[in-house]
Amino acid sequence: MIKMQSPRKNKLLKDLPVAEYECIFPHLELIQTSLGEVLFEPGEKLQYLYFPTNCFASLFYDAENGSSTEIASVGNDGAVGVAIFLSGTAIYRAVVQSPGYAYRMQKSLVMQQFNQHGSLFHKLLNYTQSLITYTAQTAVCNRFHTVDQRLCRFLLLSLDRLPSNELFLTQELIANILGVRREGITEAAGKLQQAGLIQYSRGHITVLDRSGLEARVCECYQVVKTESERLMAA
Amino acid sequence: MIKMQSPRKNKLLKDLPVAEYECIFPHLELIQTSLGEVLFEPGEKLQYLYFPTNCFASLFYDAENGSSTEIASVGNDGAVGVAIFLSGTAIYRAVVQSPGYAYRMQKSLVMQQFNQHGSLFHKLLNYTQSLITYTAQTAVCNRFHTVDQRLCRFLLLSLDRLPSNELFLTQELIANILGVRREGITEAAGKLQQAGLIQYSRGHITVLDRSGLEARVCECYQVVKTESERLMAA
DNA sequence: ACTGTTCCGTTCGGTAGCGCACATAGCATT
DNA sequence: AATGCTATGTGCGCTACCGAACGGAACAGT
DSSP: OGGGOOGGGSHHHHTOOHHHHHHHGGGOEEEEEOTTOEEEOTTOBOOEEEEESSOEEEEEEEOTTSOEEEEEEESTTSOBOTHHHHTSBOSSEEEEEEOEEEEEEEHHHHHHHHHTTOHHHHHHHHHHHHHHHHHHHHHHHHHHOOHHHHHHHHHHHHHHTSSSSEEEOOHHHHHHHHTSOHHHHHHHHHHHHHTTSEEEETTEEEESOHHHHHHHSOTHHHHHHHHHHHHHHO | OGGGOOGGGSHHHHTOOHHHHHHHGGGOEEEEEOTTOEEEOTTOBOOEEEEESSOEEEEEEEOTTSOEEEEEEESTTSOBOTHHHHTSBOSSEEEEEEOEEEEEEEHHHHHHHHHTTOHHHHHHHHHHHHHHHHHHHHHHHHHHOOHHHHHHHHHHHHHHTSSSSEEEOOHHHHHHHHTSOHHHHHHHHHHHHHTTSEEEETTEEEESOHHHHHHHSOTHHHHHHHHHHHHHHO
């Protein structure tokens, strides 16, 4: 099983030139992440940069009153903790939403690669831009779109980061992610289930009709996806 | 007048080591910006990185239905167009909200400085982080706080980027920035005026009681400000 | 089989902000 | 003075969402 977890499964590591990859590879540490695990807390000095292969994490931003919102999520499309080379410290919390494997790189190695201006350096900068896009789109979506639409966006973006069409999240958790009441999710999810688009029970969500979700989602989903693909192609 | 516009007025350029500054200085081009001027459009290939000295710009993110929101603003505390070294293209629009002067740097020079890992390089990375913070906080604020609070936040953050206590913005413009109805601003601003905190008429806003605004604003203001100061100190 | 816990469904009153329509007031131009 | 434009004020019905409370249903452990 672990053999299957090649670092190449992560899209940032996937297309690295052979020389660079071989230089980095020995220093990559495979780790297993569990549901709800916190990779780092806001304000904490980052030690590692994480490259998920088959797990994904949400970046949470706390509000004063105890509520919080997801401002971005990261799967095998990116890296968790880009602040490590920006300033050293992130102001958000990184929480594992779907358990699995990830590779991590020591800060010193990240900085070394960074200083050599390799391929990884450029990919990380591009990826940073796509994170900014995600965050900005979240701001827009929070402002203009309904809970129903935001739920669809969340489901679709999550699916894109996972191999299967199943998610393991309670309505309570989704509510926290979107920054709404739990009851709001009950209602929105109920509609989707009645329409036959998803099927859920006790924290286990199965997406039955992907295109149906796409028909209901706001534009935010496509914007984030397209921009991210554009940046990764570069 | 123009003589007064030393590049050193911009906080990113202010503390550069002498050697680096003298290398950059000859290539800085002083420009004058006018109200409403668009520095770049979303998707456009960036040519310049702008360093405002006494003007400030808003970064706007468009939603599909024609509305838009400010996701961050930049004054003499930063640079407009950091995407130039991230990916080359921004997905937001940069609009001058308060006219004045700025210096700009050709892309080639930016990249050259970037590759030399000078002081500017590190400052720009740090500043990128503070932009991300601003954007994330906007997402949170859009989600949890009232129009009244958001207006206070906007006024305070704008004041911080300006030399005086006056702003030239109609209620209509502020509404676009915050992504709310014009009438919402009429109401919120009316309250502030009645409380004697501001005075306005036909697009001319004077802030009379700064600390009064600070008493009403949500935490978002302080978070953005503190984080930005922390990052600039580094 | 019993019990506690987690997850989901539903109801109900309250409110912030929306969309719309229209009124007024300051300023400019002629 | 007359006209027109732009900025601001106000009122009204409507909807999405909130906060709180409660009920039921699935599951886990003993």
